[in-house]
Amino acid sequence: MASRDVFTADEVSEVMSRENVFDGAFKCLRRIWSDPKALEARQLSSSEYRARQLERELEKLYSPLYDDLIGQMGGHPVASAESGSVVIMDALSLREGFQLEREFQEETDWEVELDWAPVERLPSETNFITQAWFDSHAPSAVNRDDFRFVGDMNVPQLPGTSPEYVWTRYPDKRLESAMKGNYSTENVSDIYADVKALLEEIITESVHSEFLVSSDHGYINHLGNNPYSLRDDLEEGLSGKFSGRSREVANGYVYQQLEEAGVIKRANDHYMVAGHYSWTQRGGTKRIMHGGLSLPECMTPVLRINTETA
Known part of the structure; x- marks a missing residue:
């Protein structure tokens, strides 16, 4: 192409x-x-x-x-919210963000705008970002009166504070099992439909009329053809040193070789796979991953919704 x-x-x-x-x-x-x-x-x-x-x-x-x-990186709108409801949907990407903007504009009388923001920090893993935002190792471990963790499709009573924070396990919970090996077990469009329904229920249950909807990170989907190619030695280096798209910095010629080739980048004492490079691993290769350095992982959607329109 x-x-x-x-x-x-x-x-x-x-x-x-x-x-x-x-x-x-x-x-x-x-x-x-x-x-x-x-x-x-x-x-x-x-x-x-x-x-x-x-x-x-x-x-x-x-x-x-x-x-x-x-x-x-840093200064994400979630970290500076002062009022309304802040909804963090784990692994929501711009793919879904653009669809939510378009459909909410077509189907509701809400004011809906979509922008983007870089992830709070790297690697783009939930545990690092939860620590930065809420001083906790995981969203499910946050213990604050203004915070609710939603682990499934059922919305509990929301805090009602201003701001209130709602962290959903979706879509990441479904994405983790959506594509394993070479086989798709779920359609991304079906996952999106659940995400939209969950967000609509949160909006309905909240006492607020203003919502900031975003995510901790996006994701890479290795489905289909890929214009990123690797020499055999670089693919062997990645498959031998990386089980995911990031790992702690370590010494060695292989890392130096990958870094000089632009395949990996270094930040916050971690190496991250740049772009959309993929490599074969034993036992099947995951098609959906995050933690690296790419536009769909690190450009998060920032959806602003006002349901109380004139």
Whole structure:
């Protein structure tokens, strides 16, 4: 797929001319993921490929892409909320964010706007971000009067404080089992439908009319073709040293080799796999992962909803 299939000429110009290249990338990702059929089984592979190719081309055009992304971490809107309801949906990505924006605008009279924010910190793992936001090792362990953890599709009584914080285990709970090995056991579009229904119930149950909906991180989906290729020695290095998309920094020639090739990046005493590189592991390769350094993992959706419209 040529870059012209991903970018329009105007979008190329806008991405590279903006003060923040990720704002331009956000606009390109909107064109890919706001399509009503983007998450459906027949189109998902194509949507994912276009998003990967977009990121690959951006990195070629703008070599500091990942260094800039690392530099923008911190100051997430969740951390500075002062009122209303803050809903953190574990692993909600821009894929789902664009669909929620489009459908809520079409189906409700709510005011709905979508923007993006970089993850609070790296690696983009829930435990690190929960520690940064709530000084706890996991969302289920947070013990605060203004916080509720929702572990399934049933919404408990919400705090009613301002702000109130609601952390849902979805969609990550379903994504973890959605694609194992080479087989899909659940459709991403079905997972999205549950996420939308859960969010609607939270909005209905809350005493608030203003909502900030976001996530701790997004995710990589390795479904379908991938424009990121690895030399045999680099693939062997990744498969031997990485069980996921991040690991603690360690000494060794293999890490040096991977870092010099731009396959991994270093931040916060961790190495993270950059972009959409994938590698084969024994026992089947997970198709959905997070913890690395890529646009769909590290650009989180920031959905602002006002249900009390004039």
